[in-house]
Amino acid sequence: MNALLPRAVPDCAPVRGPVLRERGQREVFCGLTGIIWLHRKVQDAFFLVVGSRTCAHLLQSAAGVMVFAEPRFATAIIEERDLAGMVDCNAELDRVVDRLLARRPDIKLLFLVGSCPSEVIKLDLSRAAQRLSAKHAGATRVLNYSGSGIETTFTEGEDACLAALVPELAATAPGAAPELMIVGALPDVVEDQFLRLFAQLGIETVRSFPARRAGAMPPVGPNTRFLLAQPFLGETARALEDRGAVRLDALFPFGAEGTSNWLHAAAVAFGVDAMHFRAVIAPGRERAKRAIAHARDRLEGKRIFFLPDSQLELPLARFLAQELGMVPLEVGTPYLHRAHMAQELALLPAGTVISEGQDVDRQLDRVRAARPDLTVCGLGLANPLEAEGLTTKWAIELVFSPIHGFDQAGDLADLFARPLRRRDVLTV
Amino acid sequence: MQLTVWTYEGPPHVGAMRIATAMEGVHYVLHAPQGDTYADLLFTMIERRGKRPPVTYTTFQARDLGKDTAALFQTAVRDAVERFAPQALLVGASCTAELIQDDPAGLASALRLPIPVIALELPSYQRKEHWGAAETFYQLVRALCSGTSASATATPPAKAGAQSRDGGNDAPSAPTSTLANGPRPSPGGSLTVRKTANILGPTALGFRHRDDVVEISRLLETLGIGVNVVAPLGATPADLARLPDADFNISLYPEIADTACRWLERTYGQKTVRTVPIGHGATCDFIAEVAALAGVDPAAALDTSRLPWWSRSVDSTYLTGKRVFIFGDATHAVAAARVARDEFGFEVVGLGCYNREFAREIRTAALLYGLEPLITDDYLEVEDAIARLQPELVLGTQMERHIAKRLRIPCAVISAPVHVQDFPARYSPQMGFEGANVLFDTWVHPLVMGLEEHLLTMFRDDFEFSDGAGASHLGHIASPILPREPGEGDSEHSANGGGGATTVVSPSTSPLHHSAEGAERSPSPAEAGEEQKGWSPEAERELLKIPFFVRGKARRNTERYAAEQGIAAITLDTLYDAKAHYAR
16 A cells, blocks of 8 residues: 555664553644645645545644645645545546646646545555656656655655655766765755865765756665664655665754754765864864753753654753753654664663654653653644643754754754743743 | 644633632642643733642653553542542543543542532534633532432522532432522512622632623622622632622623523523623713612612723724724623724724624624624734724734734733733723723824824824834834934934833743744735835835825725726825725
C-alpha cells in the first residue's frame, strides 16, 4: 500500500539505557498536517487530499487563517455515493483533478495525498497518479503519498512526501564531482543562511531538497552526499540511499553545538581544511552562544518533559541539556530512528527516560507525578495542563518557526524561556 | 467527491464531542485512527477550556488493521470507564472506523458495563456536525429519560424532584404524559407551584451559548419560572433523567435541540417554545410565548433593551436602507434578518444558510423579504453572491468575515463557525435584551459612523479622508485601491498602525507563517472588482473619488442604469445621469 509501512531499520547503533515503549491512545496529528508547511515551500505544487470531511476539518483547524488565502491545498471529500463503487470513485477523482487544474493552471506538481479513509477502502492513488500524469503530461506531474493517521504521525507526512519525490529526481552524471544535498523543508531564510555558509566553506554544489519549485528539484546519484536537516526523514534517507547517495551522520543543526557538528560533517566529507572551517563558522557560532546566554539564566537546572509529537524532541532535548543546562526527565518521541539519532542519544544526560509511542493517560500520570518545570506538548493538552498549574510549551510552534542554525539558536532558546518568563511576570 | 478547502461544519463525530464536552459525567469512546485527536484542540484552544474533552480515542494504526481493532476498542472502553468513572458512556465510530465495520454498540454491550452505554450511529459520509450533535443529544435524552417518569410519584414534580435517578439504557417505557403529573393549580390559585422549564440546545463550541444561557435563565427568573435543567451544557446524565419533570421545554438552538424536543413532546407531552429570542422583538415574542405556556404575567419580564432607542436616535438615521447580506446557520440567519430589517431599518438583500437540514426555515424567511434563499455549504457560492450583490454590510460566519475583508465590505459575525476571538472573555450574549444591546453595538461598529460618513464626503479631498487613509475600523491598513503616492499622508497612520483591529490571530494559528510571505494576501485592485469593462478611464477615475463605502452602490447603480438605457460605454456623464436617476 505504501512505502512507509515497513519499519525494518537495522539496530546498528546501540541506544543507551532501555527505551520505554508504550501502546495506547496517541494524542498526535496525522501526516496530512505536513501539507501546511510543504505547500508554502514548494511554490508551484498543489496538495489534494483524498479523504473525508474529517480530513478537511483537520486541515482547516490546523491551518487556521491560512485557509482564507487561496492556499494550494484542498480535500476531495469522499461521499456516500463514492463508497458504493470503486470505478465511480476513480472517475470522480479524475473529474475533481480536471476541475482543479483548470482553475489553477499554474500548478506544476500535484500530490494526491492518501488519508485513512482512502487507504482503508484501498483506493489505488498510485495508479490514479500515473493515469492523471499521463493525461496532463507536459503541464502537470501527478504524484502520490500517504499522510494518513494510520500510517504517519505529524512530520512523517513530509517524509512520505519527499520519499515519493525521490524516484522522480534526475540522475547525476556518472563520475560527477561530489555534491551536497540538504534534505528537509526549511524556512527560506534558514535555507539561505546555510547555503551562504556552505559557499564560504568552499563546497561548490549545494542543493536543497525539496527545492522551491517543482522544476528545480536536485538530481541524485552515487556522488550525492546528503545532510538531514530534520530528524523525521527516515524513509526519504533510505530512498536516497537506494539511489546511491550517502548520508553524512551528524547532530541535527539546533543550537551552536548542533549546527557546528552538522556543518562539520559536510566539511569533513568535502575535505574542507580544519582551520578554514573554524574561521568560517566562528562568527556564527559566537553569535549563537551570545544569543543563547540570555535564556540560560532562566532555563538552567529546570526540569523538562517532552510528550511525543514531531521527532524533534530528542535533538531539542539534547540542545536544551547541552547548551542551556536543562534537565530532561522524559523525552517522548512518536518514533525513534536509532541510527539517525545515535549521536543525539549519546549526548543526553544519563537518567533521561526515552519513550517511544504513547499511552497518553499514563504519560500524563507521569507528568503529574514528576511536576516538571516545563512540559512540551500539543495544543490539545497544553491548556488543560496549565489549568493544573503546570507550565507548558506547545510543540507545534517548534515545527513552524525558524529554529535551525546559528542565527535562530537564540530564538529557539527563547521559545522555551518565554512560558517560564510569563509564569513569573503574571500576578493574576 | 466534493472539492473543498473550507467547510462550515465538521464531521458528525465532532458534533457528538460537542455534546460530551458540554456535559459532566459523560465519556465518549471514539473508534478512530491516530490523528483524529486534532479535534481536542478546538475545545482547548478556540473555546479555551482548561480540561481535556472527555473523549478517548482508540487511535488505531495501520499495523492494527490486520489484527484486532475490535479488541483495541474494547480495551479502550474498559480503560476509560475505569479511569474516568463516567455516569454514562457514549460509543461510536469516526469516518474511518465506520469503514472497517467494527460494531461499537455490540462490542461495548459485550463488556456488560455497570453504566448506561449509548451507541451512536453517525453516518460520516452523509451528515455533518450539527446533525451529529442533535442525534447524540437525542440518543442521550432518550436513553436516560426512559424508565423514569415524573408521574410515578404524587409529589409535585418540579424542583422537589431533584433527586437523581439511574438512567437505564433499556428500551423506552410506555410513553407517559405530564398531564398526569401531580397537582397543577391554576395560575390564580392559592397553591402556587412554580412552573419550570428546560433550556435545551447549548453545547460546547457553541456561538455565545455560555452567555445566552445566563441571559435566558435570568429572563425566566423574572417571570417566576424555574429552570429545571439546562442541557447539554453543564448537565449530568442524572439531570437528563429529570427532564420530564419540567412543564415545558425551550428549544434554544433548534439545530441541536429540535430532535430531542420533538421526542419529549411525543413522550411526555411537554410543549416546546420555538421562538428564538435573538433581537428585541423576538425576545418580546419569546416572553409572550413562555408566559402563555406557564400561565404567568409577561409584564414582569418586559424590560427593554436599549436597542429601540439607540436605533431611533438621530445618529442612526444613516443606517436606513443599508443593504445587508446575511449568512450563517439557519437559526441565527433568520433571527438576524428580522433584526436587520425591523430593528435597524436595513434592507436585507441576501439571506442564506449552510445547514440544509434547516433549509425550510430559511425558505420561509426569505419569502418575507422577497429573496431567493441561498442554501449552500460551498463558500465560493457565498463569495459570488456577496460580490454580485455588493452589500454595504455582511453578517455571517468567520468565512464571510474573510470574504468581506477581501471585498472590503464591513462585516460582523453572527454565527458559528467562529474563531477564538468570538469566544470572548466579557459577557456578550446574542439572546434576550442584553443580547439585543450586543447586536446593536456589534453590527454598527463596522460601519462608518454617520458623522464620520458626513465628514468624509465633505472633506474628501483632504488627505486624512482620502481613500488611502482608509476607514478607522479597517485597522489603519492602507487601502490598496488607489496607488499611493509616497508621503501622501500615510506617515501618521503607519506610526500607530501596528495594532490593527482586523488582525486578531489566535494562538493556534499564529505560528503558521512558515515562509516569509504572509498567509494573508491583501487583495489587489483587480480582485476587489475595481477594474471592469465598459467604464471610460475618466469615469473610472471619478468613481474612485467617491468614498469607498458607497462606491459599490454607485458602480452597481451606474451599470444598471447603463444597461437599462442601452449605453455600452460608461462616461462621466453616464455616472452623473445615473446618480440623478436614482436620487430620490
